[in-house]
Amino acid sequence: MDHGQRILIVDDEPGIRRFLHASLTAQGYAVSEASSGEEALQAVPAYRPDVILLDLGLPGLGGTEVTSCLREWTQTPIIILSVQGEESAKIAALDAGADDYLTKPFGTGELEARIRAALRRSAKYETEPVFVAGELMVDLTERIVRMRGSDVQLTPTEFSLLKVMITHVNRLLTHRQLVREVWGGAHYEDVQHLLRVNISNLRRKLEEEPARPHYIVTEPGVGYRLRADQAQSAAPPGGA
Numbered sequence: 001m002d003h004g005q006r007i008l009i010v011d012d013e014p015g016i017r018r019f020l021h022a023s024l025t026a027q028g029y030a031v032s033e034a035s036s037g038e039e040a041l042q043a044v045p046a047y048r049p050d051v052i053l054l055d056l057g058l059p060g061l062g063g064t065e066v067t068s069c070l071r072e073w074t075q076t077p078i079i080i081l082s083v084q085g086e087e088s089a090k091i092a093a094l095d096a097g098a099d100d101y102l103t104k105p106f107g108t109g110e111l112e113a114r115i116r117a118a119l120r121r122s123a124k125y126e127t128e129p130v131f132v133a134g135e136l137m138v139d140l141t142e143r144i145v146r147m148r149g150s151d152v153q154l155t156p157t158e159f160s161l162l163k164v165m166i167t168h169v170n171r172l173l174t175h176r177q178l179v180r181e182v183w184g185g186a187h188y189e190d191v192q193h194l195l196r197v198n199i200s201n202l203r204r205k206l207e208e209e210p211a212r213p214h215y216i217v218t219e220p221g222v223g224y225r226l227r228a229d230q231a232q233s234a235a236p237p238g239g240a
Contacts, residue, residue: 005119006030008049010040010066011081012058016104020053023108029115037061041069049076051118053111054098056082056089064093071097077118081106087221094174094222101172117170131166133228136206136215138166145206152205157182161198165216165226174223199224 007029009020014035021031032047034040037058044052052070056063067078080093080101090101099121100114131138137146140163145152154162164181165173173181175195176188183191203210217227 004028004030005050006032006047007115008032008034008040008043008047008052010034010037010043010052010058010063011055012036013055016055016081020111023111024115027112037063037066040066044070044074044076050122051115052076052078054078054080054093056080056086056093063098064089064096067093067096067098075122077122079111079114079118091174091176091222094172095176099168099171121168121170131169131228133169133215136228138162140166147206154202154205155198157194158198158202158205161195162202162226165224169226169228172219172223172225178223 007024009017009024009031010033011017011020012035017033017035021033024031032043032049034043038061040052040054041061043049054063054066058066061069063080063082067080070076070078077100078098080090080098081104082090082093082101083104094101099118102111102114129139129141131140135148138144143159145154145159145162160182161178164178175192179186179188179191179195183194199216200210203213203216206215207213215227217225219225
């Protein structure tokens with residue numbers, strides 16, 4: 001298998017770097033390593049990775065600071081690697097611009113799936129005007145939403161929320177990120193309940209079983225993810 005994509009591993013533990021290097025190389029990825037945040041900031045412009053695997057608990061410049069620095073000039077997908085019990089730190093890193101996170105220890109299968117999702121999103125989804133995943137179709141230009149072939153009426157806020165999640169499909173979005181994208185300068189504490197209400201309404205309108213959502217999934221304590229493993233582009237609706 002020859003992917004050709006480049007992955008940068010940033011972790012201060014040599015054992016983890018060796019394990020990830022071997023696993024990802026076996027899957028056909030080209031892999032480079034950095035052992036500190038400072039090394040990472042030098043390696044990214046030199047190596048130009050397609051995905052960055054970034055440990056939060058780095059000595060010196062930590063993962064959140066590295067993410068903030070990188071987001072000043074690059075949108076390369078960043079997947080955070082974190083030990084358990086650091087939920088607030090993970091949320092801070094996501095708010096700083098990271099795309100996803102995995103809690104150590106994690107399985108290589110899950111990591112590879114997250115990497116594939118990040119690569120698909122960065123290559124494809126950002127500019128597609130029509131989004132299709134399973135039985136869900138959304139025309140972002142015409143503001144048309146269909147589920148199982150039937151039109152779905154969304155409020156402006158519900159559509160805005162869905163559009164943000166489509167733009168970042170398969171990416172974990174924190175509560176604060178969603179509030180910032182949809183409600184702009186509003187204080188998070190003032191509108192967090194509106195976020196929950198609109199997510200509930202979207203599930204009621206789009207999910208076959210709202211209590212067991214397939215598309216809009218909750219990451220407890222962190223945020224939401226629009227799960228669309230089979231997402232694809234499509235021709236705009238209309239015509240014959």
